[in-house]
Amino acid sequence: MSDSTIVPSSRRLRGVCLGAGYFSRFQYEAWQRIPEVEIVALANRSLEKARETATLFHIPRAYAWSDLAAMLDAEKPDFVDIITPPETHLEIVRLAAARGIAIICQKPIAPTWDECVAVVETARRAGVRLMIHENFRWQPWYREMRRLLDAGTLGDLFSINVRMRMGDGWQEDAYLARQPFFRTYPRLFVYETGIHFLDTFRYLGGEIATVYTRFQRRNAAIKGEDAAQIVCGFASGATAILDASRYNEADTANPRYTFGLVRIDGSKGHLELDLEGNLIFKPLGQATQRIEYPHTRDGFAGDSVYAIQRHFANRMADGAPFENTGDDYLKSTALMEACYRSQASGQVVAVDLPRS
Numbered sequence: 001m002s003d004s005t006i007v008p009s010s011r012r013l014r015g016v017c018l019g020a021g022y023f024s025r026f027q028y029e030a031w032q033r034i035p036e037v038e039i040v041a042l043a044n045r046s047l048e049k050a051r052e053t054a055t056l057f058h059i060p061r062a063y064a065w066s067d068l069a070a071m072l073d074a075e076k077p078d079f080v081d082i083i084t085p086p087e088t089h090l091e092i093v094r095l096a097a098a099r100g101i102a103i104i105c106q107k108p109i110a111p112t113w114d115e116c117v118a119v120v121e122t123a124r125r126a127g128v129r130l131m132i133h134e135n136f137r138w139q140p141w142y143r144e145m146r147r148l149l150d151a152g153t154l155g156d157l158f159s160i161n162v163r164m165r166m167g168d169g170w171q172e173d174a175y176l177a178r179q180p181f182f183r184t185y186p187r188l189f190v191y192e193t194g195i196h197f198l199d200t201f202r203y204l205g206g207e208i209a210t211v212y213t214r215f216q217r218r219n220a221a222i223k224g225e226d227a228a229q230i231v232c233g234f235a236s237g238a239t240a241i242l243d244a245s246r247y248n249e250a251d252t253a254n255p256r257y258t259f260g261l262v263r264i265d266g267s268k269g270h271l272e273l274d275l276e277g278n279l280i281f282k283p284l285g286q287a288t289q290r291i292e293y294p295h296t297r298d299g300f301a302g303d304s305v306y307a308i309q310r311h312f313a314n315r316m317a318d319g320a321p322f323e324n325t326g327d328d329y330l331k332s333t334a335l336m337e338a339c340y341r342s343q344a345s346g347q348v349v350a351v352d353l354p355r356s
Contacts (some may be wrong), residue, residue: 013316016075017269018068018092019083020044021055022178022242023063026299027133028057029081030306034313042290045070045084053309068092068223069101072099073298079104079316081133086111086182093119106133108191109333116333117354120326131312132329136196136259137203138307140295141273146204146266148291153281154266154299157205160240162197164260167249169226171203174246188224189246190216190339198261198339199332201232201240204264208232208335208351210238218247230339233348250275277302330354 012225017028017039031039043063044050050062063071070188072080072095079102080102082092086108096103103123123130136142149153168174175182182188190198190213210233215225234240244260246321252275262273269283271291279291295302308324315322331353338351 012036013275013313014075014080014178015039015081016071016077016090017042017059017081019106020046020049021083021085023300024083025056027081027309028053028059028307030299030303030309031081032057034195034310036317037309037313040077041071043071048263053104055185055310067093072096072101075100079312082106090115090122091120093122093130097122097128100126100128102316103130104131104133104309106328107195109329110342113333113337116330118332120232123326127156128266129316129322130326131315132324132326132330133308133310134196134199134324134329135300135304136200137324138304138311139258139302140263140304140307141258141277141279141302142200142203143219143307144264144279144291144293145271145273148271148281149204149256149264149266153268154271155156155268156266157234157236157238158265158267159238159263160201160204161263161265162240162242162260164193164244165244165250166193166246166255166259168255169222169246170248171219171237172221172335174219177333182224183222186226187340188222189226189244190230190336191224193246194228194230194242194244194339195332195336197242197244198230198232200333201234201242202332202335204236205236205238205240207235207331207353209235210348210350211335211342212337213339215343216245218245225343228339232335240275254297257297259301327354 031037039059041061042059045065047064054062070289080096082105089110109119212231214228218226230242232240264271272280277295280288281291282288289324299306335351338349
C-alpha cells in the first residue's frame with residue numbers, strides 16, 4: 001500500500017492541536033486536506049493567538065493554556081497534535097496518556113535525553129499510540145531515494161553526502177521574525193535542524209555506529225552552533241557526511257524546498273538531488289538518467305507535512321504500526337547526543353542505541 005493511499009475509516013478522527021507558532025500553520029493546513037480528520041479545538045500559551053489561528057483554519061474552539069486538562073476532558077479527542085516547544089512536551093504527553101489519547105508530537109521529543117525517554121515510556125505504560133512528527137524522511141525525494149535503494153538500482157550503498165546552506169542565519173536579527181527562540185538555544189543546529197538529516201540518514205542507510213563532528217558559531221548574535229560537519233559511520237560500513245550551515249546562502253530562490261544538495265554513491269552508480277527537487281541517476285559507465293517522480297511545492301518541503309499526517313491518519317484507521325514511532329526516534333535522538341559528545345571530546349564516538 002502506498003503511503004498516500006487513503007485508508008477508509010468508519011468515522012472521522014477528532015483531533016486537538018496544541019500550539020500556534022510559526023510552523024504550526026503547515027500542520028493545520030495539512031489536516032484540512034485530510035477529510036477523515038476533524039480538528040475540533042486548539043490551545044496556545046497566547047489565547048489571542050489561539051483564537052486567531054482557530055479563525056484562520058475554521059477550528060470551532062480555542063482554549064487557554066491553563067485549560068489543557070479541561071480541554072481534553074471536554075473534547076474527548078482521538079488524538080492530540082503537539083506543536084509546542086520541546087520543554088512542554090512531557091507535561092502534555094502525561095495529560096494525554098492519562099486519558100488514553102493517541103499522540104503525534106513534534107521533534108525534538110524533549111530538551112534532555114532523560115525527558116525524551118520519559119515521553120516515550122509514559123505513552124508506552126499507558127498503552128497509547130505515539131508518533132513523532134519528523135517530516136524530513138517524508139520529503140518525496142527521500143522516499144524516491146529509498147525506493148531506488150530498495151530496488152537495488154544503486155547496488156550496495158557506499159556513501160551519502162548532503163550539503164546544506166540555509167542563508168537565514170547571517171543577519172544581526174537572525175531568526176527573530178520566524179523562530180526567535182533559536183537565538184538563545186545553547187545547542188542549536190544539530191538539536192533543531194541536524195537531527196532531521198541524522199534521522200534521514202538512518203532511514204536511507206540503516207543504523208549508524210559512530211560519529212565525528214566539528215561545530216562552528218558563525219553569527220556572534222546567537223548562543224549555539226549554526227554550522228556543522230558531521231561524519232557518520234553506518235554499521236554496514238557505508239558513510240554519511242553532512243556539511244551544513246545556516247549562515248551561508250544557497251543559490252536558489254527557496255533553500256527550504258529540498259534543504260540542500262544530496263549525492264548517494266553505490267556500487268552500481270550514483271544519484272544526485274539538486275535544489276529544485278530534480279533527481280539524476282548516473283549508472284557506472286552509462287549516460288545519466290533523469291528520475292521522474294512526483295514532487296510538489298505545495299505545503300512544506302515537498303508537502304512532507306501532509307505526507308506524514310496522511311500516514312498518521314492511515315495508521316490510526318488500520319491499526320498498523322507508525323513508521324515514526326517514539327522508540328525509533330529515540331535512536332535518532334541518541335545519534336544527536338553522540339554528535340555533541342564528539343564535539344566536546346574532539347573524538348570519534350560510538351553511538352549508544354537505546355533498547356526498544
